[in-house]
Structure formats: structure tokens, C-alpha cells
Amino acid sequence: MFDLKGKVAIITGSRRGIGKGIAERLAYAGANVVISDISQEDCDALAKEISEKLHVSTLGVKCDVSKKEEVNNLMQKTIKKFSKIDILVNNAGIFPFVELEKMTEADWDKVLNINLKSVFLCSQAAAKVMKPGSKIVSISSIASFVGFSGLTHYCASKGGINSMTRAMALELAPKKINVNAVAPGAIDTPGAASTEEAKNQTIAVIPWKRMGQPSDIANAVHYLASDEADYVTGHILVVDGGWTVQ
Numbered sequence: 001m002f003d004l005k006g007k008v009a010i011i012t013g014s015r016r017g018i019g020k021g022i023a024e025r026l027a028y029a030g031a032n033v034v035i036s037d038i039s040q041e042d043c044d045a046l047a048k049e050i051s052e053k054l055h056v057s058t059l060g061v062k063c064d065v066s067k068k069e070e071v072n073n074l075m076q077k078t079i080k081k082f083s084k085i086d087i088l089v090n091n092a093g094i095f096p097f098v099e100l101e102k103m104t105e106a107d108w109d110k111v112l113n114i115n116l117k118s119v120f121l122c123s124q125a126a127a128k129v130m131k132p133g134s135k136i137v138s139i140s141s142i143a144s145f146v147g148f149s150g151l152t153h154y155c156a157s158k159g160g161i162n163s164m165t166r167a168m169a170l171e172l173a174p175k176k177i178n179v180n181a182v183a184p185g186a187i188d189t190p191g192a193a194s195t196e197e198a199k200n201q202t203i204a205v206i207p208w209k210r211m212g213q214p215s216d217i218a219n220a221v222h223y224l225a226s227d228e229a230d231y232v233t234g235h236i237l238v239v240d241g242g243w244t245v246q
């Protein structure tokens, strides 16, 4: 089940955190993976580690997902090495806390460009070369459903991902390309690092009484990237230990 042998998967923002967990999981299931992030050195290091450990083909490509030329370069390098793209995981994202009244236009643009415009740029470029059966999975957030103080721009970007997911699912249905999203709750990653006290406060409100791990998100992405999800499209899969059902 969920065999990805021979598939080619691009994971954006995958040098660490959730993206790294997804890349490792897809490679474990047999996919050849493209590690993509803002540092070529980090991408190369993880690509090497995964190919040695899991015996799949890998590629590291520096790509700032908010820049169209770099996204096009990512797709071209992938096609040059693997001749196809079966799976795109739009994972790259930032979540800087800024109070609404102190938020600058530059703060807003940065978050929207990296978190939302990137999903448009990457999905458009990948869809042009994807064949029937291909999968696009974007990493949204529970912040797309509930508000978080200090994250107005972030909440908007993730709500945008949910809306885009539904629109793209319809538009790409005739090409039999599935488009879904995963909405994580609180996941223990370098980007979400906080004090023990803050972590314990978060855990206290999660029914499952623990932080999520990158592997929890990788499990959901693995399913949505597989042939077993062929009839699932336009879905936002919440993975939050029950946080938002309260």
C-alpha cells in the first residue's frame, strides 16, 4: 500500500522540519526526491543523506519559492534529471509573529509571497508538465480555519491555500491531477521552536496531549501523494491531534 516506487517528487522547503520529514517518508516509499530550499549546501547534504540511506535517486536544487525564475529553474532541473514530475509538495512557508498595528506592507508581502504566491508559481509550473495520476499536495495550517493573534498575514496565506486547492482541483480534474492540502496543528520543528513553557501551554489545549511530529504530517502527505488517493481531490486534511474539533 502507498507504494511510490519510481515516482518523482519535489518537496519545497525540505532542508529541515516538516518538509524534511515528508522527503524522507516519500523516499522510504520508493520515490526519487528533489530537495529544494533556500540553501544549495543544505539541499545537497540532505539529498546525499537520503540517497545513501534509502537507495533512491535524489537531487538538491536551491529555490526561493517566491521567485518565478527560481521556480522555473527547479522544474527544469527536475525534468532534466528525471524526465517527469509525479508529485509536488508545496511545503515552504514562514510564520513570523507581528501585531496587526505594527505590521508593515513589507511584512505582509513577504509572508504572502513565500506562503501563497509560491503555491501558484510551483503548481502552475508543475501542472504544465504533469501527466494524469500526478499529485499536488500543499501544506496549509489550522490557521486557515481559526484565528491566531499576531498572524493575520499568515492566516490569510493559509486560507488562500485552501481556496486555491479547491479551485485547482476542479481545473485540473480533466487532466486527472489530484490537488489536496494538509492542515497541520502544532508541529515540533525548528521553525516553530519556542520555550518549554510555551510548548506546555500549547500541549495543554491539544486533546491528544502532545505536539505533532513531522512524521504525523508525512503520513498524511504520503497517502495523498499515492495512487490510493486517486479519487480524493480538493480536500483539506486536518492533522492536529483534535485541536480544532473542540
Ligand SMILES: NC(=O)c1ccc[n+]([C@@H]2O[C@H](COP(=O)([O-])OP(=O)(O)OC[C@H]3O[C@@H](n4cnc5c(N)ncnc54)[C@H](O)[C@@H]3O)[C@@H](O)[C@H]2O)c1
Residues within 6 Å of the ligand: 012, 013, 014, 015, 016, 017, 018, 019, 036, 037, 038, 063, 064, 065, 066, 091, 092, 093, 094, 095, 114, 139, 140, 141, 142, 183, 184, 185, 186, 187, 188, 189, 190, 191, 192
Ligand atoms: N510547525 C508547525 O507547527 C506548523 C503548523 C502548521 C503549518 N505549518 C506549515 O508547515 C510548513 C513547514 O513548516 P516548518 O514548521 O517545518 O518550518 P521550518 O521553518 O522548520 O521549515 C520551513 C522550511 O522552509 C524554508 N523556506 C523559507 N522560506 C523559503 C523560501 N522563500 N523558499 C524556499 N524555502 C523556504 C526554510 O528554509 C525551511 O527549511 C510551512 O508551510 C508552515 O506554515 C507548520
